[in-house]
Amino acid sequence: AGARIAFVGEGPGYYEDQQGSPFVGKAGQLLDKMIAAMGLSEGDYYICNVVKCRPPENRTPRADEAIACKKWLQEQLDIVKPEFIVALGKCATEHLGCLNPDVRRWRGVWGEWAGIPVMPTYHPAFLLRSPQFKRPAWEDLQAIMSRMAANGDAER
Numbered sequence: 001a002g003a004r005i006a007f008v009g010e011g012p013g014y015y016e017d018q019q020g021s022p023f024v025g026k027a028g029q030l031l032d033k034m035i036a037a038m039g040l041s042e043g044d045y046y047i048c049n050v051v052k053c054r055p056p057e058n059r060t061p062r063a064d065e066a067i068a069c070k071k072w073l074q075e076q077l078d079i080v081k082p083e084f085i086v087a088l089g090k091c092a093t094e095h096l097g098c099l100n101p102d103v104r105r106w107r108g109v110w111g112e113w114a115g116i117p118v119m120p121t122y123h124p125a126f127l128l129r130s131p132q133f134k135r136p137a138w139e140d141l142q143a144i145m146s147r148m149a150a151n152g153d154a155e156r
Ligand code: URA
Pocket: 009, 010, 011, 012, 013, 016, 021, 022, 023, 024, 025, 027, 028, 049, 125
């Protein structure tokens, strides 16, 4: 496998568009901190987005845009073959087909994409605006870490 965990965001923002890499702006700096706190090192994780082009005014990608980019996302995940996927925010959660029908509980509930366990959690850009939700987000990440520890090296 290319990486144990794949983080899936929404789409490129201004800086991501400039640099051609996902999560290099402010939200990316927080994501890097979250990843470091999980004890992951380079090579353990992969970062990508639902859509590959920057939506105008940083709006959430429309369904048709997400669908147009789905084959790329699918190809990325097929190559990386992660043990776990972290869906960052509702957009990724929805487009990975893991949105819990109970709208009050969309995060922290395990889902599945192509047989790979998916943990939906808050988007780091949201956490920058609403830091009081960092604690539940951390619980979601810890749930992944304990499941990953249980897997051990078995799936490597
Ligand atoms: N937000 C996202 O969803 N993706 C990025 O790459 C950057 C910010």
